[in-house]
Amino acid sequence: MKRTNRIPEVLICLLILIGGATTQAQDNWPRWRGPNQDGISSSRGLATEWSLTTNILWKTELPSWSAATPVIWGDRIFITSPSASEPDQPSETAGAPEPGDSQTQGQKRRARPQMDPGGNILYLFCIAKTDGRILWKQVLDTKNEIHRKQNDATPSPVTDGRHVWVVTGTGVVAAFDMEGRQIWKKNLQDEYGPFGLNWGYASSPLLHRGRLIIEVLHGYKTDDPSYIVSLDAATGTVDWRQERPTDADAESPDAYTTPVIHTVNGREELIISGADYVTGHDFETGKEIWRAGGLNPLKRRNYRVVGTPVVRSGIIYTPSRKKPLLALKTGGQGDISKSHLLWTYEGSGAADVPSPLCDGKYLYLVEDRGLVTCLDAGTGEILYETQKTTEGIVSTSPLLADGRIYILNERAVTTIIAAGPEFKILGTNELDGAYTLASPAVSGDSLFIRTAGHVYCITRKR
Secondary structure, eight states: HHHHHHHEEEEEEEHHHHHHHHHHHHHHHHEEEETTSOOOEEOOOOOOBTTTTTTTEEOOOOOOOOHHOEETTTTEEEEEOOOOTTTTOOSSSSOOTTTTOOOOOOHHHHHHHGGGGOOOOOOEEEEEEETTOOEEEEEEOOOOOBOSSOOOSSSEEOOOOEEEEEEEEEEEEEEEESSSSSSEEEEHHHHHHHHHHOTTOOOOOOTTEEEEEEOOOSSSOSSSEEEEEEEEEETTTTEEEEEEOOOOOTTTBBBBOOOEEEEETTTEEEEEETEEEEEEEEETTTTEEEEEESSSSTOTTOOOOOOOEEEEETTTEEESSEEEEEEESSSSOOTTTTTEEEEOOOOOTSSSSOOOOOOOSSSEOOOOOOOEEEETTTTTEEEEEEESSSSSSOOOOEETTTTTEEEEEETTEEEEESSSOOEEEEEEEEEEOOOSSSSEEEEEEEEEEOSSEEEEEOOOOO
């Protein structure tokens, strides 16, 4: 009888442990686009309605704007930002107020910060997830410039729950523990030469199995080769550095993408997209395994790439500068431009900046004007195309959670649509109207949105 009675107890303990592990996985958003680098969250019960006075658990003011996404582990949020602008700091495009505009120049700069890079100091902030308190901040660099739609705080941090790593547009790479103590710091430009991108450096790092993978794809302002570098995450020492050749011309060698990791046939591969090609590299050595052309079939001189590939069900979906989007089978070697090409999409719904979203059955594209297209993920068949969301430019990547897709535009307006082959708007929610470039993050049942001046924790009222 005793043995019989203990079986339910053991099962209960196992269920508690399994449930705890599941909850922890949902609670962590450790890098840009989340745990699986695909913008998909397993969380349920996220808010579908909010405003400045509804379903805001807390908001925390930040000194300036950035495109860096909040990354989250446990009860801590990490985010980068420049310091506040100095009153007499020059602006790139600041001008006289428009007719009928009653805003002061300072207010306009907060609403339209592309006129202003922010202050010279680049910070890493640690924020309490429970109440939005700033727990600590650390200086990363004392240089900051504007690069049209971004500044030097654009790359998102990455964390494993014990440490947090950050890369800046000035080339600084640094590691901190969870209490803000610096572990190591170095500068890629000091070691390998100046970045040569037309619009500044913006790639986020990839953390995998104790290594920090950073790509630098450039060429518009330099003749130095593009490269991928693997650093020991604990010490910052170089594991390997691999040059990445290209015949792309003028601005086309530049890329603002982020490395993607996936496993195929038992081998871990890095996927690097940009400079007219998408390539697969051995994770252990950086050596190129395969390469596919076709991102710039007309060999245009301005085909820089922003959107990052997404891998799902053995297919790599690789955007270019709008057209074409390539669907490639995984597992190739050598030149796979034709052998592994499944289909291409060259319709009017192709995106420039937002990265694609795929749930394994459907592929969703959010064009920069907020137009949504849904394709069959296996065949590329158009299920609906260029359906309109809230008016405004979209520079963030979409988020999928609980059967809903969240699309956040540059005015901090989020359109929620139903996942699936039929286009249906489920809601539209506004915040502060400030310039918003950072993709949303999810932890537990809360959504986190970073606008020009604040981080918001959005939680459905209990």
